[in-house]
Amino acid sequence: MSLAEAVLEGNRLALSRLLTHIENDTADGRAALEKLFSQTGRAHLIGVTGAPGTGKSSLVNQLAMSYRKPPDGESPRRVGVVAVDPSSPFTGGAILGDRVRMRDLAGDSGVFIRSMASRGSLGGLASTTSSMVQALDAAGYEIILIETVGAGQAEVDIARLAHTTIVVEAPGLGDEIQAIKAGILEIADILVVNKADRPGVENTERALRNMLQLSHPVQRVFHHHGRMLPTTEPGKLEDEPSMWHTPVLRTVSTEGIGITAVKAEIARHFQYLQESGDWQRRERDRLESELNDLLQAALLSRWRDSITSERYLRVVSSLVERQINPWRALDLLMNGDQQ
Amino acid sequence: MSLAEAVLEGNRLALSRLLTHIENDTADGRAALEKLFSQTGRAHLIGVTGAPGTGKSSLVNQLAMSYRKPPDGESPRRVGVVAVDPSSPFTGGAILGDRVRMRDLAGDSGVFIRSMASRGSLGGLASTTSSMVQALDAAGYEIILIETVGAGQAEVDIARLAHTTIVVEAPGLGDEIQAIKAGILEIADILVVNKADRPGVENTERALRNMLQLSHPVQRVFHHHGRMLPTTEPGKLEDEPSMWHTPVLRTVSTEGIGITAVKAEIARHFQYLQESGDWQRRERDRLESELNDLLQAALLSRWRDSITSERYLRVVSSLVERQINPWRALDLLMNGDQQ
Numbered sequence: 001m002s003l004a005e006a007v008l009e010g011n012r013l014a015l016s017r018l019l020t021h022i023e024n025d026t027a028d029g030r031a032a033l034e035k036l037f038s039q040t041g042r043a044h045l046i047g048v049t050g051a052p053g054t055g056k057s058s059l060v061n062q063l064a065m066s067y068r069k070p071p072d073g074e075s076p077r078r079v080g081v082v083a084v085d086p087s088s089p090f091t092g093g094a095i096l097g098d099r100v101r102m103r104d105l106a107g108d109s110g111v112f113i114r115s116m117a118s119r120g121s122l123g124g125l126a127s128t129t130s131s132m133v134q135a136l137d138a139a140g141y142e143i144i145l146i147e148t149v150g151a152g153q154a155e156v157d158i159a160r161l162a163h164t165t166i167v168v169e170a171p172g173l174g175d176e177i178q179a180i181k182a183g184i185l186e187i188a189d190i191l192v193v194n195k196a197d198r199p200g201v202e203n204t205e206r207a208l209r210n211m212l213q214l215s216h217p218v219q220r221v222f223h224h225h226g227r228m229l230p231t232t233e234p235g236k237l238e239d240e241p242s243m244w245h246t247p248v249l250r251t252v253s254t255e256g257i258g259i260t261a262v263k264a265e266i267a268r269h270f271q272y273l274q275e276s277g278d279w280q281r282r283e284r285d286r287l288e289s290e291l292n293d294l295l296q297a298a299l300l301s302r303w304r305d306s307i308t309s310e311r312y313l314r315v316v317s318s319l320v321e322r323q324i325n326p327w328r329a330l331d332l333l334m335n336g337d338q339q
Numbered sequence: 340m341s342l343a344e345a346v347l348e349g350n351r352l353a354l355s356r357l358l359t360h361i362e363n364d365t366a367d368g369r370a371a372l373e374k375l376f377s378q379t380g381r382a383h384l385i386g387v388t389g390a391p392g393t394g395k396s397s398l399v400n401q402l403a404m405s406y407r408k409p410p411d412g413e414s415p416r417r418v419g420v421v422a423v424d425p426s427s428p429f430t431g432g433a434i435l436g437d438r439v440r441m442r443d444l445a446g447d448s449g450v451f452i453r454s455m456a457s458r459g460s461l462g463g464l465a466s467t468t469s470s471m472v473q474a475l476d477a478a479g480y481e482i483i484l485i486e487t488v489g490a491g492q493a494e495v496d497i498a499r500l501a502h503t504t505i506v507v508e509a510p511g512l513g514d515e516i517q518a519i520k521a522g523i524l525e526i527a528d529i530l531v532v533n534k535a536d537r538p539g540v541e542n543t544e545r546a547l548r549n550m551l552q553l554s555h556p557v558q559r560v561f562h563h564h565g566r567m568l569p570t571t572e573p574g575k576l577e578d579e580p581s582m583w584h585t586p587v588l589r590t591v592s593t594e595g596i597g598i599t600a601v602k603a604e605i606a607r608h609f610q611y612l613q614e615s616g617d618w619q620r621r622e623r624d625r626l627e628s629e630l631n632d633l634l635q636a637a638l639l640s641r642w643r644d645s646i647t648s649e650r651y652l653r654v655v656s657s658l659v660e661r662q663i664n665p666w667r668a669l670d671l672l673m674n675g676d677q678q
Contacts, residue, residue: 034664034666037665038661041661288655291668294668294669295673296639298669298673299635300635316626316627320622320623322377325373325377326626326630327373329633330630333630334634334638334641
């Protein structure tokens, strides 16, 4: 049986091996993903992002547990978690994170958790995350939580893989955090003020609501690879039902408080995405952007085959010695394949 | 007089205009950079990075002031600052930052400060920052401080533009910060524990020293675009004088405490870079990586000219409908220019 077939049959060990293949960017991993691709597109991808110290991991844990054992009589959902961990490959932070999580969710075959250290190139990281999500999607996980630290643009890019993005805040994280909030508000579909039992929660919530009001719906845009797409078309401003108003929720995730309300908003956002056509739009944007990444890598690789390394090193040396500027170097290299 | 000539003559308005051209990626900006490139490579580029709340900006301000008015009888240095601000283009955070800084350094023609909001694509951000640094370098600024929030990989990439990277920590920023430290330690040439008048400074400093010890010199590597270069060659392990041991310093930047020691370590690191050959190595890596970025963009643009948008959209639609997988889509698109 091929790796892809084993994954489709629900073999956890095969899925785990596939994710390792993906992380190492192997030919076997790619072959399996090629076969699995037609089975993707069914999961609800939920990004959970926020600054360090907001308690994202514990919120993600609680959400996963609540989807597994819904308190309200709903049927349990299969949950995948991809946690992008900013620690170094040398420290084993990602592995430690897995172990801490496992205590709560161990032995449940309806949950699959994978942490990934954020090594390697940026494009690589977003692309690896996306491939892992595809593998979990094909393996039948219905809810996939993608957890990232939300201070950098890279993490924002990863969160954008998601259909629904939850931005987590916490009271009293210092003024500089405010600046980050501003940038991150534009991608938030749901805002959660976690650690809501701490002093200052009213201030944090008020600040967030104020910022949401400032970013008036007409001005809110969805940035995507240099293009700026209005989330609402110019003629549709009166058409309130088609607009999403980002809710602000309080949670104390370590005690499970507020989790049901977050789940309810996730479900409501899913409905909104389906009805507004945003689900399809986001799918298309995501797949197109992934295709563009593949294309760039393939073009670079084809070009590299067309030029000798002697020629390349000669041009780089002239550049380093500042005999030529980078654009002249580019000209010299781009003409390499016409000789 | 051309923009480039005006910049070389020390015209601040021209430099300011050039930086705006760079930020907007205009043809005029590029033309000026092409002319200025031969005048670059002289400045000492110093990255200052750290999590939100560590007081990076105030440390950068103090360093700039101290280079301008050295307390120890040295001659003042010309200082440029590029602050990459994670706030949204909509909130004006970057502009506010400029104003706050200006209070301390206003009217000094030997200082030039520019903030930049981190909009647009990632590659774009690092590349814009690099171009701005080149402009300041050509304009004769001898010390260029590049300030970024250090939680994401993007900021790490920006910090890597630098010859010397200072990572700023502060006591009591929560446990999750520890994980980030681990990742960021590998790029730190100098570690600064700022806000050292706060409780917990001993713990923070001890944790940093422990982590530095764990990352034994033999294991410390310089990640660069997928390659991993040992910072010391295998046969040279006994050769202690050629190794850099990252110092850990305490500062209270709001009161100017510890700034002179940071400057001394910066000067010592400059010496080390020159004597070890690392200066040349970092220059080469940086220029080569920038050239590769240019190359990728040029290859993509040349390819786009070779394919009709109808063909492109047809392939994307098949992909979105999952009739084909991304690699099949890539095959179809890559063969487009051979028809």
